[in-house]
Each structure stands twice: as structure tokens, then as C-alpha cells.
Amino acid sequence: MRVLLVAPKFPISFYSLGEFLPGLKRKVTNPPLGLLTVAALLPRSWELRLVDENVRPLAQDDYDFADTVWIGAMLPQRESALALVRAAKARGKHVIGGGPFASSVAHEMIEAGCDVLVRGEAENQVDALVEAVTARRTGVLLEAATRPDMTTSLPPRYDLINLDDYLTMSLQTTRGCPHNCEFCDVVNLNGRVPRSKTCDQVIQELDALFELGWRGHVMVCDDNIIGDKKYARELLGRMVRWSKDHGEPFQFTAQASIDLAQHKDIIDLLTEANIGEVFIGIESPDEDVLRKANKGNNVRNPLAESLRLIMQNGLLVQGSFIIGLDGERRGAGQRIIDFAQRTGLPHLMLNLLTALPGTMLWRRYQKDGRVLPFENAQDMLFGVRMNLVPDRPVQEVIAEYIDAIATLYSPPQYFKRAFDHIMLMRPTRAALGRPQTLPSAGKGQPAAGGGLKWREVRVGLAFFGAHGFKSRHRMQFWSQFLTIRRKNPSRLMSYILLCIKCDAFSRFAKMAQARALELGVPLLRRPET
Incomplete structure (x- = not known):
């Protein structure tokens, strides 16, 4: 069985750093982790090809290769996903649909021509899915009665992509979030009770990326990395040891809720594990609005003070806000x-x-x-x-x-704001004299991604040219640059x-x-x- 896995084109968004910074020579920010995860669950005898349309468009050769076309999409990819279903059906292909878009709006994928549609997570639906594909069944809607045990998940098939096409790699350690914000679809898709992989599974995935030669940024795509705090402490401890044993090859970003501020020990573990940046849903500075949106977690402690505590203890913060x-x-x-x-x-x-x-x-x-x-x-x-x-x-x-x-x-x-944020942060662990080793490629392999390569240097030089010399804001930039160099150089x-x-x-x-x-x-x- 020859399977063509397709990630539809994403619209332009705040995450389109690959498109907006062409000097990096990276075509897109993140790989399609859902498809890579599903690919790992399929029979090893099947021949797989993955095409990320954010990297390159599908070609006729891809369709000629395929016995079946699998499309995994999120809601912003709706138009691209539906067009792909129609294009594959026009070529007589057996089409399978899945992902958050298919799970949330199944009827649209079915009406577009999907033969088999998978609602929800794939791990406990693999046998039925393989049978439906092998028999070329049509009109099949698969939906498991329960959410899967994540210990049954396998390491994503990172080998199916060209790592150098991406700014960052992605991995997932848990699914689900204990909070129930009115506007968020995490609970609908993944539930309120966090489910986790074993620490050994996560280490195996880090090993896989390391062996493939990746060095650089990794996004931990958990809905909330501190959803299960006991597990978070155990996993982060393992990640600290792995990172030090391997020369700290990765720099991580993760998503967390604002109550992270009340757990300094977890913040310390995050920074020691080389997780340097966290994405936090702030949503609104208005407490009454937060309460109405069932975002009570954000009003238990003063928002500004919580953010200050997180920043002071060494984490960069990405904040999410909503208008309307x-x-x-x-x-x-x-x-x-x-x-x-x-x-x-x-x-x-x-x-x-x-x-x-x-x-x-x-x-x-x-x-x-x-x-x-x-x-x-x-x-x-x-x-x-x-x-x-x-x-x-x-x-x-x-x-x-x-x-x-x-x-x-x-x-x-x-x-x-960048200046204020940096000046609020403590020095790095290395500057404080805490144990830290230098990054290494390891085992003589060439490092894909990461590292200070010519493309990163070129982007930096272009930035300094634009903002350090040509821009009318250059005096502000240099004043801040020199102040940080003097007062918080790390x-x-x-x-x-x-x-x-x-x-x-x-x-x-x-x-x-x-x-x-x-x-x-x-x-x-x-x-x-």
C-alpha cells in the first residue's frame, strides 16, 4: 500500500516566520506533527510519502505514486483541505481525512468526497482504519468511544520530512488541559484530563531527532505543559539530564497556563531543561471579561504580577490576547x-x-x-x-x-517592550555559574537546523543594516542594545x-x-x- 500524506497550505498568520524572514531559507515554521504521528502507527510494510504544501505544492507524480491520499488539517486550513479532497477524488483516489478540522466539522470533509473520515485521535482507531483503507471502503466515519492511552503512541516519523525546510521541530508529551476556557477547543478535542506519554517515550523522541541530526529549536506542542504538574516535574527532570548528556542540542518552547507563576520550582526546571520561552493565554486585561469567558484561572492572582514572576525567573513570555x-x-x-x-x-x-x-x-x-x-x-x-x-x-x-x-x-x-522584558529577566544559567555545557553536533553527524549558520548571520546583518543604520529608530535600538550589553549581557x-x-x-x-x-x-x- 502506497500512502500519500498531505498537509494542506496554511494561510498567512503571526506564525509565518519562514515566509516573512526569507533570509533564513526555511520554508515554514513547524512540521505537520499530526501526520507524522499517524504515519508512525501504520504498517511498516506500507510505503509512505509526505508532502507539506507549505513547503511545496503537490505534483502529478505524487498522485501517480499514491494508492490512497490522507489529508490532515486544522481549521485555518479548511479551504486548502477541501480543495485537496476534491482534487484527489477527481483523480480517482481513495481519500482519508483527519485532524482537528475533520474532527470538528466532519460533514464538510465528507461532502467534499472523503471516503474515510477519522474523528478524534488515531491511536485507538488504527486497526479499523487500516482495514477500511485496505478494503477501499467508502462512507466510513471512524470515532472511538474513548480517548487513547498515549503510551500507545509511537515516535513521529520525522524521517519523512526534510528537516532543513523548517524553523523548528515539534513534539508532544501530553494531550488535554484541566482548564475549560469557553472559547478554546482543546477540551473538545483532547479532554480536560491530561494524558501523557511515559518519560521514556519522550526521551526516545528526543533521541530520534538527535540521531537525524536536528540541532536548534523544538516546540513542545502540549496543550498545557503544566496540566499535570507531578508529571511535568518528572519529565523535566529527565529532559534536564538528557540535555546535559547530549551537549544541550535543543532550545525548547512550550505552552503553559498563567498559574506557572506560582510554581517557581517548575520554572527552574523549565529553564534548566533549556525551555527558554513559554506561550501563555492572557486573553484580556479586563477581569470581568475573563470571568465571563470561564478564564477564572487568570484572575486568581494579579496578571501583571504573575507575568513579572515568570519573566524574572528566566523565561521569555509569548502572550495571547483576544478582541471581541x-x-x-x-x-x-x-x-x-x-x-x-x-x-x-x-x-x-x-x-x-x-x-x-x-x-x-x-x-x-x-x-x-x-x-x-x-x-x-x-x-x-x-x-x-x-x-x-x-x-x-x-x-x-x-x-x-x-x-x-x-x-x-x-x-x-x-x-x-523587548528592552523592558530583557532587563527584567535574570541572567542566563551560564552567566550565574550554574552547570552548563556547550552544544555539540554529536556522533560526527552534520547538524540539521539550529546552530549559527550563514543564513542566520545574514538575517542578523540585514536586521542591523535596517534598524541599526537606516531606520529612524536607530538611536533607540542602539541605546537599548548598549544598555543590555552593559547590564544584562547574557x-x-x-x-x-x-x-x-x-x-x-x-x-x-x-x-x-x-x-x-x-x-x-x-x-x-x-x-x-
Whole structure:
């Protein structure tokens, strides 16, 4: 059996660093971890080919190779996924669909022509899936009655991709989150009770990436790395030992809830395990809005103080915010700007509220007749279209969103937040004299990804040329650069990398502004030229 696994094209978003920083020569940020995980579960006698359309488009040769075409997609990939199903069926292929999009909106994939659709996680549906594919069954909807034990999951088939196409690798240690935020689909997809791989399984996956030659950044794609704190402590301890034994070849990013601030021992384990950055859902600076969204976890302790504790103890923070939540008052965009500037959050992702299928929000809005069709994912990611009727006038919400991203990613404001963040952080473990070894490629293998290569140097030189010499903001940049070099030198590289990302985010903000103008959205201020 020859299986063609296809990751559909993603629209442009805040995560499109590969597209926005072409000097890195990386085509996309993250690999399709879901497809790589499913691939590992299939019979070893099957011949597999994976095509990530974010890396290259499908060719006729790919279709000629395939006995069956498997498409795994997330909701933003909706249009691309449906087009792929139709294209494969037009060529007479047996088509299988899965992933969060298929799990949430199964009927759309089925109507497009999917022969077999898998809802939910794959580990406990493999036998039925293999039988359906082997027999070329049609009209099959597979859905397990229970969620799988993650100890049955196998290491993802990283060997199916070209590692150098990606800025970062991905791995997953747990699924599920104990919190139940109204707008989030994690509970719908993965449940509220965190399930975990064994520590040995995770180490095996780190070994696999290491043996393939990867060196550099790895994203831990758990819904919440501290969802099970006892497991987190055990796993992080193992990761610390593995990392030191292998010369610290990886730098990790993870997702966590804000209550991380109350567990300094876990923060210390994170930084010792080389997890240097955490993504945290902040969502709103307004406590009443957070309570209404069932985000009570964010109001148990003062948000700004919690973020300060996390930063002070050595972690960079990526913050996520949402505009359009119920109960929100006019000026929410400006309040988010003020909060980010006050707390020193340079790297943040701002979203328009979206009714994700299956969430508590979606069910409530459905009941009230406030859900609109999920169409044009690109416009939704640009923040110029919503799939719901918000509390406030939709044009007001969109105008505040566009104004907020344009302001937050203007270099003066962004550089100031980056400076404040870095100055708040303690020195690195190495600068504090804590045990740390130098990275190594290991076992004589060439390192894929990671390392300070010519492409990274080229991007850095381009940045210094643009912001250190040509930009009208160069005095601000150099003043901050020299201050950090003098007062917190071990964090200087982190400051530079944060500033380089500003270019990517600024480009996204300008594209969103341009699209808003095309659609006639009344903006709060005209774009800078």
C-alpha cells in the first residue's frame, strides 16, 4: 500500500516566520506533527510519502505514486483541505481525512468526497482504519468511544520530512488541559484530563531527532505543559539530564497556563531543561471579561504580577490576547496595548474572537443564532472577518484589532517592550555559574537546523543594516542594545532575536491593514507609509 500524506497550505498568520524572514531559507515554521504521528502507527510494510504544501505544492507524480491520499488539517486550513479532497477524488483516489478540522466539522470533509473520515485521535482507531483503507471502503466515519492511552503512541516519523525546510521541530508529551476556557477547543478535542506519554517515550523522541541530526529549536506542542504538574516535574527532570548528556542540542518552547507563576520550582526546571520561552493565554486585561469567558484561572492572582514572576525567573513570555469577547467595552484594543507596554510583552499574538466548533462558546452562540459561516480563513487571520456576531458592533471590534496590531508591532513600541522584558529577566544559567555545557553536533553527524549558520548571520546583518543604520529608530535600538550589553549581557542575543521577529510581525500587521482598507473597514488611524 502506497500512502500519500498531505498537509494542506496554511494561510498567512503571526506564525509565518519562514515566509516573512526569507533570509533564513526555511520554508515554514513547524512540521505537520499530526501526520507524522499517524504515519508512525501504520504498517511498516506500507510505503509512505509526505508532502507539506507549505513547503511545496503537490505534483502529478505524487498522485501517480499514491494508492490512497490522507489529508490532515486544522481549521485555518479548511479551504486548502477541501480543495485537496476534491482534487484527489477527481483523480480517482481513495481519500482519508483527519485532524482537528475533520474532527470538528466532519460533514464538510465528507461532502467534499472523503471516503474515510477519522474523528478524534488515531491511536485507538488504527486497526479499523487500516482495514477500511485496505478494503477501499467508502462512507466510513471512524470515532472511538474513548480517548487513547498515549503510551500507545509511537515516535513521529520525522524521517519523512526534510528537516532543513523548517524553523523548528515539534513534539508532544501530553494531550488535554484541566482548564475549560469557553472559547478554546482543546477540551473538545483532547479532554480536560491530561494524558501523557511515559518519560521514556519522550526521551526516545528526543533521541530520534538527535540521531537525524536536528540541532536548534523544538516546540513542545502540549496543550498545557503544566496540566499535570507531578508529571511535568518528572519529565523535566529527565529532559534536564538528557540535555546535559547530549551537549544541550535543543532550545525548547512550550505552552503553559498563567498559574506557572506560582510554581517557581517548575520554572527552574523549565529553564534548566533549556525551555527558554513559554506561550501563555492572557486573553484580556479586563477581569470581568475573563470571568465571563470561564478564564477564572487568570484572575486568581494579579496578571501583571504573575507575568513579572515568570519573566524574572528566566523565561521569555509569548502572550495571547483576544478582541471581541463578550462583556468587552469599547477601547479593549487600547487596553491590551497599554497592558503589553506596562508589563513588557514584546512577542504577543492578537486574535479576533472565533467561534470554534464544539466549544462552549460555539454552542452558546449557536443557541442564540450568533454563529456565522466559517469562511475565508485568511481574512479571519488578518482580523477583518468574524464567524460570529460579537457583543459590540463588528466594525468597531475589527477597527480596534487592526489598530492594536499596527501599534504593538511598530518598532518603537515593540523595541521598548523587548528592552523592558530583557532587563527584567535574570541572567542566563551560564552567566550565574550554574552547570552548563556547550552544544555539540554529536556522533560526527552534520547538524540539521539550529546552530549559527550563514543564513542566520545574514538575517542578523540585514536586521542591523535596517534598524541599526537606516531606520529612524536607530538611536533607540542602539541605546537599548548598549544598555543590555552593559547590564544584562547574557541576554543580549535574546534581545536581538526578539527585535528580528519584529520585522515579521510588522509585515503581517501591514498586510492586515491593507486588506482592511480593501474591504472598506474604517480604521482608527491611517497606516504609516
